[in-house]
Amino acid sequence: MxxxxxxxxxxxxxxxxxxxxxxxxxxxxxxxxxxxxxxxxxxxxxxxxxxxxxxxxxxxxxxxxxxxxxxxxxxxxxxxxxxxxxxxxxxxxxxxxxxxxxxxxxxxxxxxxxxxxxxxxxxxxxxxxxxxxxxxxxxxxxxxxxxxxxxxxxxxxxxxxxxxxxxxxxxxxxxxxxxxxxxxxxxxxxxxxxxxxxxxxxxxxxxxxxxxxxxxxxxxxxxxxxxxxxxxxxxxxxxxxxxxxxxxxxxDLNRAITDMARLRDRFENQVMSAIPNARVNGADAQRVPNTSNLTVQGVDGMALVARLEARGILCSQVSACSSGQPEPSRTLLAMGLSRDDAYASLRIAVAVDTRDDDIELAAQAFVDEALFLRAMMGDLV
CATH class of the missing domain: 3.40.640.10 (Type I PLP-dependent aspartate aminotransferase-like (Major domain))
Incomplete structure (x- = not known):
C-alpha cells in the first residue's frame, strides 16, 4: 500500500x-x-x-x-x-x-x-x-x-x-x-x-x-x-x-459547496483534457458538487480502481454496499450505458478535507493508469 x-x-x-x-x-x-x-x-x-x-x-x-x-x-x-x-x-x-x-x-x-x-x-x-x-x-x-x-x-x-x-x-x-x-x-x-x-x-x-x-x-x-x-x-x-x-x-455550508465543486471540476477538466473519449456521466444534469462518475472506454474499471489504490488513490466503481458484486452499475445501465461502458466507469468523490495537491496527484495518477490500461487492452485485441 x-x-x-x-x-x-x-x-x-x-x-x-x-x-x-x-x-x-x-x-x-x-x-x-x-x-x-x-x-x-x-x-x-x-x-x-x-x-x-x-x-x-x-x-x-x-x-x-x-x-x-x-x-x-x-x-x-x-x-x-x-x-x-x-x-x-x-x-x-x-x-x-x-x-x-x-x-x-x-x-x-x-x-x-x-x-x-x-x-x-x-x-x-x-x-x-x-x-x-x-x-x-x-x-x-x-x-x-x-x-x-x-x-x-x-x-x-x-x-x-x-x-x-x-x-x-x-x-x-x-x-x-x-x-x-x-x-x-x-x-x-x-x-x-x-x-x-x-x-x-x-x-x-x-x-x-x-x-x-x-x-x-x-x-x-x-x-x-x-x-x-x-x-x-x-x-x-x-x-x-x-x-x-x-x-x-x-x-460553513456555502464555502464547503464552492470548494468541493472547484476540486471536482478541476479533476474532471484534467482527466477530460488528457484522455480522448473520456466521458462524465450525468454532466448534463444538476449534480452535488463533490461527485464525478467517469467512463473511460476500453478500460477495465475494476483494474483501474486497483491500480489507483496501489498508488494511494482510493475511489470506487459502484456504491459501497454493492461493490463486492461483479455486476455493472444499475444506475449507469438505467441511464443507457452499455454493460461494457458501465464496467469502464468509476466514481470519485471529494470532501471538505480534500486538498488541491490531492486532486493534482489523483488526476495525474488517473490519467497515467487509464492510458496504460487502454494501451494494454489495445495490444491484446
Missing amino acids: HSQIVHLDNNATTRPVPEVVTAIIRTLETDWANPSSAHGFGQNAARTVASSREQVARLLGVQAEQVVFTSGATEANEAVLRHHANLCATLITSTAEHPAVAGYYFQHTPQLVRTVALEKSGRWRLDALETVLSSISGPKLIAFAWANGETGVLQDLVAIKAMAERYDAACLVDASQAVGRVAFEADSAVYLTFSGHKLHGPKGVGVLVQPETLPPVEISVGGGQERGWRGGTLNVPGIVGLGVACELRKR
Missing part, C-alpha cells in the same frame, strides 16, 4: 473531523449516563441529546421535534417503506435506486412496486412518473435518493413533490448524499433520511425527519424512547458526533 493516501471515496464514507472525534470522546467520558434515567446524570445526557437534535434541525431547516435519531438512513428508510407496505400502498421508484431506498418492497411486496425510467442524464422521467401516478388508485409512496450516490445527479425534488401532491402520494427522500452538499430546507411534506457518516460524523447514527403533514412512522417498538417512535437506549456519543458535524457544516 502506498504511504500517502488520497481518499476520494467520500460517497461511501467520510473521515470524521477532529471536532467530532473530540466531542464523541468527551461524551463517552462525561455524558455516559442513560438519557432516559430520571436522576441528574441521566438528565444531563438528555440535555446533551436535545442540544444535538437542535443542531441537526438547524442544518435541515426543520423543527427539532421532527428529528428522530436512527442507526442510519437504511433503518429510517425501511421503517417508512414498511409503514406504507402495511397500508398496501403502491411504491413508485426507479430501477437505479440504492437497495436501501426501496429494498423492503422488492423483497416483501414486489407486486406493489412500479418503476419509472431515467433520462440519459440520470434524472427521473417526469412524464413517466405522471403516467404511473395517474394509473394508480389507493395509497401511494414515491421513494428516491435525492442525490444519486454513484453519479451525484440530483433529482428534481420540487417537481416530484408537486406531482406527488397532485396525485395524493407520500414522498420518501433519502438525502444521504445531499445533506451538507446542497443548500436547502427540508420540506414539511416529505419523509427525509440521511446517515451521519456521509457528513464527517460517526457511523451507526442517522436521522428520519417526520413530516408535519403526514402520520408519523413508528421505527421500532421498545421502551418509548424518541417519543415512542424508536425504542431502544439512545446512542448518545453518536448523536453528539452527528450534531457537531451538522453544526460545523451549517456554519
Whole structure:
C-alpha cells in the first residue's frame, strides 16, 4: 500500500473531523449516563441529546421535534417503506435506486412496486412518473435518493413533490448524499433520511425527519424512547458526533459547496483534457458538487480502481454496499450505458478535507493508469 493516501471515496464514507472525534470522546467520558434515567446524570445526557437534535434541525431547516435519531438512513428508510407496505400502498421508484431506498418492497411486496425510467442524464422521467401516478388508485409512496450516490445527479425534488401532491402520494427522500452538499430546507411534506457518516460524523447514527403533514412512522417498538417512535437506549456519543458535524457544516455550508465543486471540476477538466473519449456521466444534469462518475472506454474499471489504490488513490466503481458484486452499475445501465461502458466507469468523490495537491496527484495518477490500461487492452485485441 502506498504511504500517502488520497481518499476520494467520500460517497461511501467520510473521515470524521477532529471536532467530532473530540466531542464523541468527551461524551463517552462525561455524558455516559442513560438519557432516559430520571436522576441528574441521566438528565444531563438528555440535555446533551436535545442540544444535538437542535443542531441537526438547524442544518435541515426543520423543527427539532421532527428529528428522530436512527442507526442510519437504511433503518429510517425501511421503517417508512414498511409503514406504507402495511397500508398496501403502491411504491413508485426507479430501477437505479440504492437497495436501501426501496429494498423492503422488492423483497416483501414486489407486486406493489412500479418503476419509472431515467433520462440519459440520470434524472427521473417526469412524464413517466405522471403516467404511473395517474394509473394508480389507493395509497401511494414515491421513494428516491435525492442525490444519486454513484453519479451525484440530483433529482428534481420540487417537481416530484408537486406531482406527488397532485396525485395524493407520500414522498420518501433519502438525502444521504445531499445533506451538507446542497443548500436547502427540508420540506414539511416529505419523509427525509440521511446517515451521519456521509457528513464527517460517526457511523451507526442517522436521522428520519417526520413530516408535519403526514402520520408519523413508528421505527421500532421498545421502551418509548424518541417519543415512542424508536425504542431502544439512545446512542448518545453518536448523536453528539452527528450534531457537531451538522453544526460545523451549517456554519460553513456555502464555502464547503464552492470548494468541493472547484476540486471536482478541476479533476474532471484534467482527466477530460488528457484522455480522448473520456466521458462524465450525468454532466448534463444538476449534480452535488463533490461527485464525478467517469467512463473511460476500453478500460477495465475494476483494474483501474486497483491500480489507483496501489498508488494511494482510493475511489470506487459502484456504491459501497454493492461493490463486492461483479455486476455493472444499475444506475449507469438505467441511464443507457452499455454493460461494457458501465464496467469502464468509476466514481470519485471529494470532501471538505480534500486538498488541491490531492486532486493534482489523483488526476495525474488517473490519467497515467487509464492510458496504460487502454494501451494494454489495445495490444491484446
